[in-house]
Amino acid sequence: GDSVTQMEGPVTLSEEAFLTINCTYTATGYPSLFWYVQYPGEGLQLLLKATKADDKGSNKGFEATYRKETTSFHLEKGSVQVSDSAVYFCALIPISSGSARQLTFGSGTQLTVLP
Amino acid sequence: EAQVTQNPRYLITVTGKKLTVTCSQNMNHEYMSWYRQDPGLGLRQIYYSMNVEVTDKGDVPEGYKVSRKEKRNFPLILESPSPNQTSLYFCASSPTSLAGTDTQYFGPGTRLTVL
Numbered sequence: 001g002d003s004v005t006q007m008e009g010p011v012t013l014s015e016e017a018f019l020t021i022n023c024t025y026t027a028t029g030y031p032s033l034f035w036y037v038q039y040p041g042e043g044l045q046l047l048l049k050a051t052k053a054d055d056k057g058s059n060k061g062f063e064a065t066y067r068k069e070t071t072s073f074h075l076e077k078g079s080v081q082v083s084d085s086a087v088y089f090c091a092l093i094p095i096s097s098g099s100a101r102q103l104t105f106g107s108g109t110q111l112t113v114l115p
Numbered sequence: 116e117a118q119v120t121q122n123p124r125y126l127i128t129v130t131g132k133k134l135t136v137t138c139s140q141n142m143n144h145e146y147m148s149w150y151r152q153d154p155g156l157g158l159r160q161i162y163y164s165m166n167v168e169v170t171d172k173g174d175v176p177e178g179y180k181v182s183r184k185e186k187r188n189f190p191l192i193l194e195s196p197s198p199n200q201t202s203l204y205f206c207a208s209s210p211t212s213l214a215g216t217d218t219q220y221f222g223p224g225t226r227l228t229v230l
Binding site (some may be wrong): 105 | 150157163219
C-alpha cells in the first residue's frame with residue numbers, strides 16, 4: 001500500500017542553521033504531497049504542498065520539491081529560528097484515495113531549534 | 116475566524132463508559148474526518164464524511180462510531196472505550212473538489228486516556 005517514510009528524529013539545530021528533513025514515499029501513480037507542522041499543544045497546520053512532479057511548494061521560508069524520479073519530497077529551510085521548533089509531518093493523498101481524501105502520514109520528525 | 120473546534124481537549128475515562136468527542140467547523144466544508152495520532156505511527160484515519168448523512172470507514176474504524184446530521188458537526192462516539200483507544204484524536208475538514216487535494220484544516224486535538 002501507499003506509505004511515507006521520513007527521517008527519524010529528534011533533530012536539534014542551532015538558530016540560523018540549515019534544515020533538511022528527508023521524506024520519501026511509495027504510492028501508485030502521482031500522489032499529492034504535503035508537509036504539515038504541529039506546534040506544541042496545537043493541531044496540524046498545512047505548511048506547503050505540491051500536486052504534481054517538479055512542483056515546488058514554499059511557505060514561511062520552507063521549501064520542498066516533488067521529485068518523481070526519487071519519490072521524494074524533502075523539506076528544507078535555509079535559516080531556522082527558535083519559533084520553528086515543532087513536529088513536522090510529511091503526508092500524501094494517493095490517487096486511489098478517491099472520496100476518502102485520506103492523508104497518509106509519516107511518523108513525524110521533532111525539530112528543536114536552540115538560541 | 117475560520118476554525119475547527121473539538122471538545123473536550125482532555126478526557127480521562129474508564130473502560131466501558133460511553134463517551135462522545137465533538138467536532139465543529141465554521142467553514143461550510145463538505146468533507147470531515149477523524150484521525151488518531153499514536154507515537155511512531157503518525158496519524159491514521161478513523162472515519163470520514165463526504166457530506167451530511169454520508170460517512171465511511173477509514174483505516175482504523177473498529178470501536179468507533181460517527182454521525183453527520185448537520186454539515187458543521189461530526190462527533191466521534193466510543194460506545195465502550197478500551198485502553199487501546201488511549202490516543203490523541205484530531206478532527207479535520209476541507210472543501211471538496213474533483214482533485215481531492217484540498218487543504219485539510221485540523222482541530223486542536225483531544226487527548227483521551229482510557230483506564
